[in-house]
Amino acid sequence: MNTPALELRDISKSFPGTVANDHVSLAVPRGRIHALVGENGAGKTTLMRVAYGELRPDAGEVRIQGELLGRGGTARAIALGLGMVHQHFMLVPTLRVFENVVLGHEPRRGAWFDAAAARRLVRETAARFGLAIDPDARVGDLGVGEQQRVEILKVLVRGARVLILDEPTAVLAPSEAEDLFAILRQLVREQHTVLLISHRLHEVLAVSDAVTVLRDGKVVDEMPAAQADLGRLARAIVGREVRAPSRARGSGHEPGGRAVAPLQETEVRVTDRREPVVLRCDSLRTAGKREALQSVSLEVRGGEILGVAGVEGNGQQALAHALLGLEPVVGGSIELHGEDVTRLGTAARRARGLAYVPGDRLREGLIPALRIDENAILGRQREPDLGNRAWLSPRRVAARAETLLRRFEVRPAMPSFPAAVLSGGNQQRLVVGREMGREPSLLLLVQPTRGVDIGGIAFLHERILEARDAGRAVLLVSADLNEILALADRVLVLYSGRVAGTCSAAEATPARLGLWMTGGKESEA
Amino acid sequence: MKARGTRVLPGILGRWARPLAGPLAAIGLALAAGAILVAVLGQDPVTVYTTLFDAIFGSAYGFGQVLFKATTLIGTGLAVAVAFRAGLFNIGAEGQMYLAGLASAAFALALGDGCPALVAVPLVLLAGALAGALVALLPALLRAFLGVHEVINTIMLNFVAFALGSWILVEKLALFESVHTAEIPAAARLPRLETMLPAFRGAPLNLALLLQLLLCALCALALWRTRWGYEVRAVGLSESAARSAGIPVRRRLVEAMALSGALAGTAAANFVQGYKYYFEEGFTAEAGFKGIAVALLGSTHPAGIVPAALFFGALDRGGFVINGLVPKEFVDILQALVILLVIVLARPGDVAAQVRRLALRRREEVS
Numbered sequence: 001m002n003t004p005a006l007e008l009r010d011i012s013k014s015f016p017g018t019v020a021n022d023h024v025s026l027a028v029p030r031g032r033i034h035a036l037v038g039e040n041g042a043g044k045t046t047l048m049r050v051a052y053g054e055l056r057p058d059a060g061e062v063r064i065q066g067e068l069l070g071r072g073g074t075a076r077a078i079a080l081g082l083g084m085v086h087q088h089f090m091l092v093p094t095l096r097v098f099e100n101v102v103l104g105h106e107p108r109r110g111a112w113f114d115a116a117a118a119r120r121l122v123r124e125t126a127a128r129f130g131l132a133i134d135p136d137a138r139v140g141d142l143g144v145g146e147q148q149r150v151e152i153l154k155v156l157v158r159g160a161r162v163l164i165l166d167e168p169t170a171v172l173a174p175s176e177a178e179d180l181f182a183i184l185r186q187l188v189r190e191q192h193t194v195l196l197i198s199h200r201l202h203e204v205l206a207v208s209d210a211v212t213v214l215r216d217g218k219v220v221d222e223m224p225a226a227q228a229d230l231g232r233l234a235r236a237i238v239g240r241e242v243r244a245p246s247r248a249r250g251s252g253h254e255p256g257g258r259a260v261a262p263l264q265e266t267e268v269r270v271t272d273r274r275e276p277v278v279l280r281c282d283s284l285r286t287a288g289k290r291e292a293l294q295s296v297s298l299e300v301r302g303g304e305i306l307g308v309a310g311v312e313g314n315g316q317q318a319l320a321h322a323l324l325g326l327e328p329v330v331g332g333s334i335e336l337h338g339e340d341v342t343r344l345g346t347a348a349r350r351a352r353g354l355a356y357v358p359g360d361r362l363r364e365g366l367i368p369a370l371r372i373d374e375n376a377i378l379g380r381q382r383e384p385d386l387g388n389r390a391w392l393s394p395r396r397v398a399a400r401a402e403t404l405l406r407r408f409e410v411r412p413a414m415p416s417f418p419a420a421v422l423s424g425g426n427q428q429r430l431v432v433g434r435e436m437g438r439e440p441s442l443l444l445l446v447q448p449t450r451g452v453d454i455g456g457i458a459f460l461h462e463r464i465l466e467a468r469d470a471g472r473a474v475l476l477v478s479a480d481l482n483e484i485l486a487l488a489d490r491v492l493v494l495y496s497g498r499v500a501g502t503c504s505a506a507e508a509t510p511a512r513l514g515l516w517m518t519g520g521k522e523s524e525a
Numbered sequence: 526m527k528a529r530g531t532r533v534l535p536g537i538l539g540r541w542a543r544p545l546a547g548p549l550a551a552i553g554l555a556l557a558a559g560a561i562l563v564a565v566l567g568q569d570p571v572t573v574y575t576t577l578f579d580a581i582f583g584s585a586y587g588f589g590q591v592l593f594k595a596t597t598l599i600g601t602g603l604a605v606a607v608a609f610r611a612g613l614f615n616i617g618a619e620g621q622m623y624l625a626g627l628a629s630a631a632f633a634l635a636l637g638d639g640c641p642a643l644v645a646v647p648l649v650l651l652a653g654a655l656a657g658a659l660v661a662l663l664p665a666l667l668r669a670f671l672g673v674h675e676v677i678n679t680i681m682l683n684f685v686a687f688a689l690g691s692w693i694l695v696e697k698l699a700l701f702e703s704v705h706t707a708e709i710p711a712a713a714r715l716p717r718l719e720t721m722l723p724a725f726r727g728a729p730l731n732l733a734l735l736l737q738l739l740l741c742a743l744c745a746l747a748l749w750r751t752r753w754g755y756e757v758r759a760v761g762l763s764e765s766a767a768r769s770a771g772i773p774v775r776r777r778l779v780e781a782m783a784l785s786g787a788l789a790g791t792a793a794a795n796f797v798q799g800y801k802y803y804f805e806e807g808f809t810a811e812a813g814f815k816g817i818a819v820a821l822l823g824s825t826h827p828a829g830i831v832p833a834a835l836f837f838g839a840l841d842r843g844g845f846v847i848n849g850l851v852p853k854e855f856v857d858i859l860q861a862l863v864i865l866l867v868i869v870l871a872r873p874g875d876v877a878a879q880v881r882r883l884a885l886r887r888r889e890e891v892s
Contacts (some may be wrong), residue, residue, distance in 0.1 A: 324769060347771030356769060366770045367762045374755065378769030381755050390751045 003066040003150050004194035006082070006162045007032040014045055016021050020046035021057070022217040027208075028162075033184055033194040035204040035225070038214035039237055039425075039453035044197050047086065047214070048164055051195075052084050053077035064162060077288035078152050083155025084487075087167045089147050093140030098122040100139050103155045125156050130186040143313060145176035152183065162193045170451055171205055172479075175311065175517075181207045201233050201454070202482070215239055230311065240400075275302040276355075277474035278337060278442050279323070285331035288320045294497040296330065300442065305464070305474040307488025307505075309481060310519050315497040317359065318476045320446050323357055323475070350379060355440030357432050359447040359477070365431040366419050373401035373415035376434055408433030409459065424457035432460055436467055443467055446477045460486060481510060493517055545874070547856045548822050548829070551866035552836065559859045562742030566851050567832050573850050580846035581839045589718070589728025593795070595732070595831075595838030599737040600792025602834050604657075604785045607744055610783030612761035617664060617679025619813025620686030621657040625790030627690045630804035631698060632708035633797075650736075650794055657790020658783040660686060662816040665782030669775035675782070683813075688690025693808055698804070701810040705805035715799040724763040729801030740788060742825040748827075757781050789813060818864045825876045836863075 004027040020043045028034040039043050048296040049055040051062055053074040062069035064080035072079075075284045091100050107117040123136045131149045139150060146166060155163060165184075167176060169177040184194050184207060198204050204211060204225075211228050213221040213236040223235035279300040286293045293315050301305045310316055321327035323334060325346040333342045336352050350356075351500060356362035356379075366375045377397055386400065387393040398415060405413040408429040410422065419427060445464065449457040464487060468474050478484050483493055491508040493500040493516035500516035560570035580587050603616045608615035615621075615732030630654035636645055698706045707844075715732040721727045748754035759767040760777045768774050796808050819837055823829030837860060844856035873875035 011639050209754060345771070345773070346769065347773065350771045358769055363763070363765045365766065367759060367766045369762045370759065377755075378759060378766065379772075381759075381772075383771075389750070390753065392750060392755060394750070487621055 003029055003030075004063070005065055006195060007063040009045065009052060009061050009063070011050055011057045011062070012044075013050055013055060013057045019217050021040035021050065024214070024217070024219055025060075026212055026219070028193055028195055030193050031188050031191050032210065033188055033196060035198060035206040035208035036197045036214065037198060037201065037211060037237060042214040042237075042453075043217040044214055045166070046217075048084070048166060048195075048197065051077070051164065052082060061496070078081075078158060078160070081161040083158060083160025083163045083520060085148070085151045085163060085165045085168060086154060086363045087170060089151055091150060091208070092140045093138070095135050095139060096135070097139060097142075097150055097153075098135040100150055101157050102301045107160065121157060122153060125153060125314075129156060129183060129190065130351075131140065131183055137216055141352065143176075144171045145179060148172070148180065149183070157441055161191075162195070164195045164197070165186065166197045166304055167451070168196065169198060175514075177203060183483065184190055189407055194336060200480075201230055204233075216462075217245065217315075219360040224305060225263075234454060259447060275471070276337070277302065278302050279475065280335040280338075281323075281332065282335075284319075284320050284329060284334065287328050287330045291315045291318050292321060292497050294501055296494070296497070297332075297422060298499065300473040300475050302441070302471045302473050304487045304490065305468050305476055306473060307484035307491045308475065309484045309491055309513055309517060310494035310500070311479070314517075315494045316446065316479075318497070319494065320356070320358070320444060320477060323349075323444055324354070347382075350438075353438075353441035355435040355438055355443050356446045357428075357435050357443070357448050361424075361431050362426055366427060368420035369418055372399055372405070372410075372419050372422070375419045375430060376401035376404045376415075378434065380434065382437060395469065404430070404437060408463075425452040428452050428460065432463060436463060441472060443472050443474045444477075445474065447479060448476070449480070449483060481513060484508075484513075485510070526840065531678070539753070542625070544824055544826075544829070547870045547872060548830040548833070548867060548876070550626035551822070551870055552864050554861035554866050555859055556856075558862055559855070562858065563851055566855075568850050573847055576847050576850065579659055580843050581803050585724035586726065586728050587842065589725035589730040591835065591842045592666040593728055593730045593800070593838075594841045595834040596671040596734045596737050596795045596799075597624065597792050597812045598815055598819050598834035598837050599734075599741065599831055601789055601812050602819030602823060602830040603737070603741055603744055603816075603827060604788035604792065604824065605816045606827065606830055607748070608762045608782055608785035608787060609820060609825040610748055611757045611778055611785075612859045613668070613778065613782055613785070614676045615661065615679055615782065615785045615789075616676055616817065617661065617682050617686075617813070618785070618792075619809055619811065620679075620683035621660040621786045622793045622809050622813050623690050624660050624686050625653040625657035626793035626808055627698075629653035629707050629790075629793060631796065632798055632860045633713035634698075634707060636713060637835045638710040638712060640710075640712050640716075642712040645710070646715060646798070649709070649713045649798060650791060653793050653797070654787035657674055657793075661782050661786025661789070662779070669829060692803065694806060701866045704807075705801070705803045709798065713798060714859065715794065716885040717737075717799070724749065729800040731795065733795040733799040734790065739832065740791065741831060744788070751767040753777075753780075788838045790818075806887040810816065815860075818860060821864060821867050821877050821880065 002366065006028045008024060008026040009023045011021050024043070024047055036044055036047070040119060046055065050057045053069055053072060053076060056071065062084050068177050068192060069077055069080065073407060094104065095103070101122045102118045102167045107114040107121065108303070109117070119135050126133050126135070131153060133146060133149050133153070139147060142150070152163070152517060172180060187194060194206070196208060205228055207224050210222070210224050211233065212219055215237065215369065269279070277299050281296055281298050284293050284296045291313050296315070298306065308316060308319065309328060318327055322329050323343060329342055333340055335341065336354065338347065339352070341349050341352065362368060374397070380386070381392065386396050404410070410426050410429045410433070414421070419430065422430065428448070436443065448464065449460050454459065464474060476484065476487060485505070485508060489505050490502060491505060491513060492502040493513055495516060503512070560574070563570040563573045581591055582588060601622060604621070605615050609775050629652045632650045633645070636648065661681065665677045667673040667678050668675040694704065694706065700707055706735055718730045718732065718734070719728065748758060756767065756772045757777050758771065759772055760774050763764045764774055792812060797804055801808070815837055818835045819830055822836065823833035840856045840860055844853040847853070847855065867878045868881050871881055
């Protein structure tokens with residue numbers, strides 16, 4: 001049988017002012033993993049929503065396992081065997097795994113919920129596809145990777161044969177991503193079909209059979225994964241030649257030039273030991289329940305990037321919040337420029353040169369409902385040059401915002417619109433630009449490129465290196481090991497709220513860091 | 526997606542038409558539904574609405590009455606709106622206004638006749654504002670430091686305020702066999718507008734109207750032009766983002782709620798200093814609760830609150846006049862319909878949409 005499991009034929013979809021999909025065709029054969037890549041705004045999400053029946057295309061047709069989707073909407077897409085695993089989970093945290101999985105189509109015995117049958121169904125499906133999960137665990141107690149497995153189980157139990165996964169690894173640590181890929185391979189062995197949307201090119205290459213690249217709503221390239229390489233993919237995605245930024249000090253990258261972060265880096269910068277220590281933490285302990293810091297000591301000097309690696313949930317968030325003054329510190333101390341700031345509030349620490357790019361930009365980094373220009377001064381609203389005494393000058397706020405939007409290439413540059421209209425990558429540019437604009441002495445970056453497209457990642461990486469070269473101390477927390485390896489001068493691994501190990505960038509091999517990240521021991525080097 | 530940005534209408538049309546569309550549609554639909562109701566009651570909708578319209582715009586006296594009723598509603602509406610902007614639902618404007626009325630009357634009586642009006646009037650206003658702020662302070666502190674939700678606090682505190690106010694009145698201040706205090710000295714009274722504009726003769730319209738309009742302008746400036754106001758709005762839209770921006774979240778919450786209480790307090794002046802010249806049991810006539818409706822209809826913006834208060838004031842006034850044709854509760858039904866429709870028609874991002882989300886929260890968490 002040669003019918004593709006999922007076929008999109010000549011799909012076009014416009015929104016007022018934008019063509020999101022322009023005659024896109026895509027066919028995924030049964031039993032394959034097909035990847036869809038492209039920048040933010042390239043039209044991937046629109047295409048997926050068309051396939052899932054959430055959006056009706058202006059032209060073209062969708063066939064699922066050979067059957068025409070037509071005008072039946074999501075219900076028909078599901079009936080035809082399509083399942084969607086969203087980037088943001090839709091689970092009830094207080095219910096158990098098996099209850100979540102069968103929610104909406106519970107097995108019944110007479111009028112009653114048949115819990116035993118539900119449990120059995122979930123256990124059997126999980127076993128068949130190699131999903132390790134306890135059906136009786138409460139979803140709220142599960143880690144992100146496990147919650148994702150529950151989402152996958154949900155669509156499988158409903159009989160999906162074709163699965164669409166939207167950015168499934170964006171929230172996962174490397175080891176969890178590996179587990180996910182193992183599940184995807186098992187799905188394919190069971191003659192299921194997977195369409196994967198991802199930003200992480202090396203993962204795409206590792207797991208998929210073929211890759212389609214979307215740019216500006218059109219298919220610009222399509223290739224079997226065997227013939228794909230990172231350079232060709234990156235060129236297709238960005239639409240022009242890309243080059244790697246050099247980590248060497250003062251190498252003079254042209255501002256605004258797009259570049260792709262290298263996946264391997266051989267050149268090593270020698271840290272100038274005479275630069276003063278900007279941040280010093282001594283045996284820091286926090287009170288939180290889950291990922292409290294046990295006893296963390298670290299130092300960051302000016303002109304240095306300290307990369308904090310680790311599987312998410314091992315104290316990274318607690319560390320960031322403790323440094324910012326949002327997480328109560330129960331022991332140890334934090335020093336900025338030699339001054340003990342452990343008891344100071346957030347505003348006082350920011351006034352002493354701390355800038356913060358949070359991991360969750362929609363909760364902490366900006367205010368989606370607030371105008372873009374107003375977001376451009378968030379956290380800086382007390383700066384004297386924005387007005388006088390109690391007043392903010394709209395003119396000066398506008399000027400500040402305009403400079404920021406231009407320098408960090410935030411698009412669309414519409415200061416009076418709410419920040420919610422910006423794509424994720426542009427929101428992040430706004431946040432990073434604002435925080436770097438304060439000329440901070442310590443830059444605290446948490447997952448600075450999460451959910452950002454490849455052009456945006458290169459842009460942000462260049463800005464981070466520039467800040468380092470300008471003598472700022474940078475603390476970079478990232479779950480993306482490649483990012484850490486590409487940028488950091490020294491690497492520190494957090495495991496279970498403790499420092500599992502630190503080493504210079506030269507000594508940091510993925511194998512060594514991986515060992516530390518998973519709690520493995522190593523004879524002290 | 527890119528498409529999100531293009532959904533916003535361009536230019537002047539988008540800037541003014543979109544925020545107005547919801548409230549205007551709500552009013553239109555409510556009046557249409559009201560017409561059906563009138564017909565069901567066996568009356569002619571045209572007659573009823575003509576009578577209503579005539580009562581409102583037919584004479585300067587009638588319109589003066591509308592403005593008088595609107596004055597109080599601007600005050601309470603503004604109070605609720607300021608709290609909304611900080612992300613707080615002040616359901617306690619009623620109680621804050623009630624005790625503020627009592628405090629200002631008591632203060633004016635204590636002040637006596639010896640004080641010149643230029644000093645007495647602002648002092649008495651200040652006493653009322655202070656009392657309102659103090660009443661609001663308790664739920665504000667509970668919310669900011671213990672996380673106790675202000676909706677519950679302020680609702681419950683209303684009952685405390687009514688009981689406390691009436692007890693103090695009866696025990697200490699009421700005239701014999703009455704439920705009101707003695708009249709406050711002339712120096713503490715707000716002048717009637719009829720002394721300046723004779724057309725309003727007979728209407729209790731007084732200087733409190735101008736005071737409330739001034740407060741609207743001041744609040745708009747404070748919220749959108751000062752650093753403090755920026756911080757309050759940031760807290761109202763996202764406490765977590767405000768906190769990591771270094772904004773003192775608890776302090777701004779408490780300050781905004783106190784300001785809200787103070788504004789509710791000044792709403793009492795229209796009656797106490799401008800109309801009857803005494804504090805009377807039940808004088809608030811639910812203006813505090815109607816302030817919630819006014820704030821919602823006015824999109825919690827000072828510029829929207831004035832027309833919204835006029836609308837509700839007009840319906841209040843109209844209720845008296847059409848009483849002979851339909852029960853005066855008809856007006857209550859109209860007001861309730863308007864509010865329901867404002868909430869139903871709210872666009873995402875509106876405060877009314879927040880209310881809708883609160884109401885639907887249980888459902889959304891599951892889906």
